[in-house]
Amino acid sequence: MADSVLPSRASLAQRMDELPFTRRHLRLLSGSGLGWALDAMDVGLISFILAALTQQWGLSKGEAGWIASVGFIGMALGATLGGLLADRLGRRQVFALTLLVYGLATGASALVGSIALLLVLRFIVGLGLGAELPVASTYVSEFAPARIRGRLVVVLEAFWAVGWTAAAIIGYLVIPASDDGWRWAFALGAIPAAYALFVRWRMPESPRWLAVRGRIAEAERIVTSLERDAGIVAGPAINKEPAPRTITATTRARVMTLWHPEFRMRTLCLWIVWLGVNFAYYGAFIWIPSILVDAGFDLVRSFGFTLIITLAQLPGYAVAAWLIEVWGRRLTLSVFLLGSAVAALFFGTADSVGAIIASGMTLSFFNLGAWGALYAVTPEVYPTSLRATGAGWAAGIGRLASIAAPLAVPVLLVQGGAPLVFVLFGVCFVIAAVAAWGLIDRRGQVLDDR
Numbered sequence: 037m038a039d040s041v042l043p044s045r046a047s048l049a050q051r052m053d054e055l056p057f058t059r060r061h062l063r064l065l066s067g068s069g070l071g072w073a074l075d076a077m078d079v080g081l082i083s084f085i086l087a088a089l090t091q092q093w094g095l096s097k098g099e100a101g102w103i104a105s106v107g108f109i110g111m112a113l114g115a116t117l118g119g120l121l122a123d124r125l126g127r128r129q130v131f132a133l134t135l136l137v138y139g140l141a142t143g144a145s146a147l148v149g150s151i152a153l154l155l156v157l158r159f160i161v162g163l164g165l166g167a168e169l170p171v172a173s174t175y176v177s178e179f180a181p182a183r184i185r186g187r188l189v190v191v192l193e194a195f196w197a198v199g200w201t202a203a204a205i206i207g208y209l210v211i212p213a214s215d216d217g218w219r220w221a222f223a224l225g226a227i228p229a230a231y232a233l234f235v236r237w238r239m240p241e242s243p244r245w246l247a248v249r250g251r252i253a254e255a256e257r258i259v260t261s262l263e264r265d266a267g268i269v270a271g272p273a274i275n276k277e278p279a280p281r282t283i284t285a286t287t288r289a290r291v292m293t294l295w296h297p298e299f300r301m302r303t304l305c306l307w308i309v310w311l312g313v314n315f316a317y318y319g320a321f322i323w324i325p326s327i328l329v330d331a332g333f334d335l336v337r338s339f340g341f342t343l344i345i346t347l348a349q350l351p352g353y354a355v356a357a358w359l360i361e362v363w364g365r366r367l368t369l370s371v372f373l374l375g376s377a378v379a380a381l382f383f384g385t386a387d388s389v390g391a392i393i394a395s396g397m398t399l400s401f402f403n404l405g406a407w408g409a410l411y412a413v414t415p416e417v418y419p420t421s422l423r424a425t426g427a428g429w430a431a432g433i434g435r436l437a438s439i440a441a442p443l444a445v446p447v448l449l450v451q452g453g454a455p456l457v458f459v460l461f462g463v464c465f466v467i468a469a470v471a472a473w474g475l476i477d478r479r480g481q482v483l484d485d486r
Contacts, residue, residue, distance in 0.1 A: 048247055048259050049485045053182040060265045061188070064179050067239050068172045069192050071135055073199035075165045078142060078225050080203025080321075080346075082107065082158070084339060085218045087325040088211050092218075097446035099151060104322050104442035106155045110162020112435030118167025119174075119428015123290060123421065127175040127242045130167060138164030143226035146219040166435060170414070170427035177415040178244040178423070182482050186365060189415070190357035190408035197349035197404055204343035207325070212339065244420045244485055290425045294418075302417045303426070305474030310434030312468030313373070313410060316380065316461035317403055319441030324396070327454060341389075345396035349404040356405035360412055364479040369409035370469040375402030377465035384458025406465075413475055419484035 055061075086100045095103075114134070122130040141160040148154045173189055180188040206224055211217040243255035294303045324345070328338035352372075359368045379399035386392045418426035448457045 048243055048252075048255055049482060051259055051263065052179065052243065053482055055181050055262055055266050055268070057181065057184060058262070058266045060262055061179065064239060065176060065188060065192060068131075068176050069195035069198075071131065071168055072172055072192060072195040073202070074135070074138065074225070075168050076196040076199025077203045077206075078138070078161060078165060078199075079107075079318075080200040081206060081221050081225055083322045083325050084203065084207030084211050084342075085221060086322070087329055087338070088218050090326065092215060093151070095151075097449075098443075100326070101443045101446055103151070103154060103158060104318075105439045107158040107162040107165070108318065108435050108438040108442070110159040110164075111166030112162075112432045112439060114163040114166025114168075114432075115170055115428045115435055116166075116432035117163075117428070119170050119424040119426070119431070120290070121167070122171045122174065122424035122428070123245075126245055127171055127178070127424065128237075128239055130171050131175070131239070132237055134164045134168040134171070136164075137161075138168070139226050139230060142222055146222035146226070166431065167428070169411075170431040171424055173411045174415045174424045174427050175242055177412075178242040178420070178483070183480055184361065185416075185483075186360040186409075186412040186479060187357045189412040190353060190360055193404075193408040193411045194350065194353035194357065196407065197346070197353055200349060201343075201346050204339070204346045208339045208343050244483070248421045248485070290422060291429065293422055294426055294429060299418065299422075299426075301474050302476060303430075305471045306414065306417055306426075306430045307433045308471035309369070309373075309410060309468045309475075310430045311437045312464040312471070313403075313406060314434040315437035315441045316376070316464040316468075317407070318438040319445050319457070320380070320383075320399065320403075320461055322442050323445045327449070328392070330449075331454075341393060341396070344393055345400050348397035348400035352401035352403070352405035353408045355401075356408040360409055361479060365409060365413040365416070365477045366472050366475055369406060369413060369475075370472045372402050372406035372409060373465045373469035373472065376406055377462040377469070379403070380458045380462040380465060384455045384461075403465075406468075413477070416478040416483065417476060419486040421486060423483075 082104060086095075086103060089095055089103075090097075090100050118130055118134065121133075138161055141157050141164065145154060145157045145161065148157065173192060176192050177185055177189050206221050210220050210224070214220075240258045240261075241254070243258045246252070246255035246258070293299065325338050325342050328341055333341065356368060356372060359371075363371075376399060379395055379402055382395035383392070383399050386395050414427045414430055415423050445457055448460065
């Protein structure tokens with residue numbers, strides 16, 4: 037295609053935003069969601085495996101905390117590196133790499149016989165998982181039409197509930213069945229990664245990213261194929277205007293641009309939200325099975341309660357997916373964070389089976405709805421040339437809190453029990469809800485394709 041008839045980046049973006057939702061969008065969403073569900077299944081399984089290994093290997097709370105936290109150390113590093121690589125190499129290639137790393141390390145975890153080796157493998161698993169999540173949300177947001185972009189990213193995040201529910205079912209049925217149940221759980225977590233890797237390689241690259249990198253002809257072919265699938269036959273717009281300015285080219289400059297005056301407040305508020313949500317979510321849900329065991333429930337019963345609590349995640353996502361295009365990003369995010377804070381206070385003081393299940397389900401509903409809204413707003417905060425980097429660094433900084441939470445919970449339980457722990461989680465949710473109002477809200481608006 038000659039340069040004189042190449043479409044502009046703006047026209048490509050406009051054509052993508054005007055598309056109806058098609059089967060191609062559904063395949064892109066489900067392909068990304070499959071990897072997302074695998075991530076959730078791995079993180080969810082470790083909470084059940086920790087409860088089993090604490091009894092089988094005689095782990096201390098501190099040792100169990102490190103097994104959980106070392107994975108989040110890997111996730112913090114993976115998120116920051118994954119975002120940078122996705123802005124340089126493309127979204128699709130980083131997708132495939134993350135699944136390869138995750139699958140190999142998870143499968144190897146089933147064979148370990150010592151804490152030291154398990155710690156090493158959990159770190160490697162974390163590298164893959166950490167890079168996966170911000171890249172996936174960036175990818176889906178760049179393909180989604182503007183009018184339903186937030187809703188589709190929340191639906192993507194809802195695959196987290198699918199994966200966590202699968203983890204709860206495996207935890208309930210497989211892990212308590214034998215001494216090697218936790219090994220089978222790791223093996224089950226690795227098998228689907230091979231299929232997800234195949235799916236990812238068949239997915240197209242983001243046309244927005246291709247356009248920013250100057251690969252307009254490739255971007256045009258993908259957008260044209262999307263239009264053809266939607267029954268739209270249209271020639272490309274003529275590029276009569278200079279292409280929009282790309283924010284930055286080098287890795288170092290891209291990271292520094294996050295603190296440019298235009299983005300400084302967005303970055304600060306986004307990092308605060310990510311820190312608060314990560315600390316409260318992982319502090320709670322990694323330890324809930326173990327807290328219930330310590331409260332006197334046997335392993336099978338505590339896993340059963342956790343499974344029931346987990347099921348409330350799906351309606352939380354569904355409501356958030358609807359509200360985010362009705363209320364907007366900031367209001368939806370802040371309301372679900374405040375709901376999480378109230379639920380955390382009730383869960384920390386629950387003293388009966390009914391109260392534990394009801395408050396736990398309420399916490400799942402609001403907390404996972406908040407996650408959906410957060411993943412929807414994060415890629416919209418930055419322009420295309422900075423999007424994966426910004427999302428990756430926000431996720432990476434948030435992982436610092438998820439590293440600290442599993443280590444802090446055992447100490448807090450000794451000092452003040454579950455009430456103190458969940459009051460602290462409630463405070464984190466409130467701080468995050470306030471910080472959410474420092475973010476921009478692009479409901480129904482086009483993405484910034486600089």
